[in-house]
Amino acid sequence: NIIAQAQTGTGKTAAFGLPLIEMINSSERSVQALIITPTRELAIQVSEEISSFKGNSGIQAIPVYGGQSIDQQLRRLKKGVHIVVGTPGRVIDHIKRKTLNLKDIEYLILDEADEMLNMGFIEDMEEIMSHTNPHKRTLLFSATMPSRIKALASKYMGDYEFITVKKQQLTTSLTEQIYYEVKASDKFEALCRIIDIEEDFYGLVFCRTKNDVDSTVSHL
Incomplete structure (x- = not known):
């Protein structure tokens, strides 16, 4: 279990998304991970x-x-999915309809927990966590760490590691950064x-939009 205090734009989605892809069993057509976000825009993203x-x-x-x-x-859930990304209200709606069973999920991610607290979703978060597999x-990711979030973690997360990511900690002194304008x-x-310059170029190329990604891949 991990609590990470990190600002938006620090790569949180990749930090939990990439390991999820590696650890989830794709042969089992059941929900193995639930990601809760404060807004539908973030859920889609x-x-x-x-x-x-x-x-x-x-x-x-x-x-x-x-x-x-x-x-x-409902149709998509019945077909079988591995990861559900949802807002608190709609997730609870599915729980009450018995269309989303959380007893067997292996991973729960709370993204921007402080925003969910600010929007009045703390009780919804607690209800969702009470329906999940205790093991x-x-x-939990949060830009700030108010007392209600700490209490939530103490009640439902047991032992956990606490990680703080600050802007000056996004890279280490061992990382050489080069900026081209x-x-x-x-x-x-x-x-x-x-x-062409780098003989053994190996790395990730990040683009701003999906279209930019497609264009870059096709031209490379």
Whole structure:
């Protein structure tokens, strides 16, 4: 179990999403991980990011949130999914309908827990956690650590590791950082030159949008 105090934009989704892809058993068509987010926009974003990580693993992740047809969500859940990313209210709705069984989940992630507290979802978070497998692993991410969040962790998480990520800690002194300031239209050419210069280039290329990713891959 882990509590991580980290700001938005520090790579939290990749930090929990990539390990989930590795650890989930794709041959079992059951929900093995639940990710709770404060808003539907974040639920959609996290679900899309995790789906972009999965490659050919066969792992299915879906967002569930208010404002979307619940019948559509029910159909997808019945087909069998591995990861559910949802807002507190809609997750509780599925629990009450018995369309989402959390007794066998192995991983619970609470993303932006302080925002859920600010939006009045603390009781919903507690109710959701009370329905989960007590032997699961829980990861709680929060930019701040108010007393209600600490109390929630003490009640439901047992022993946990506490990690604080500050802006100055995003990289270590062993990491060399090089910054190139180029026009947007010249970015791809600059990337190609970097790859040509580095004999053993191996790494990750991050793009701002899905279209940028597709374009970069096709041109490389």
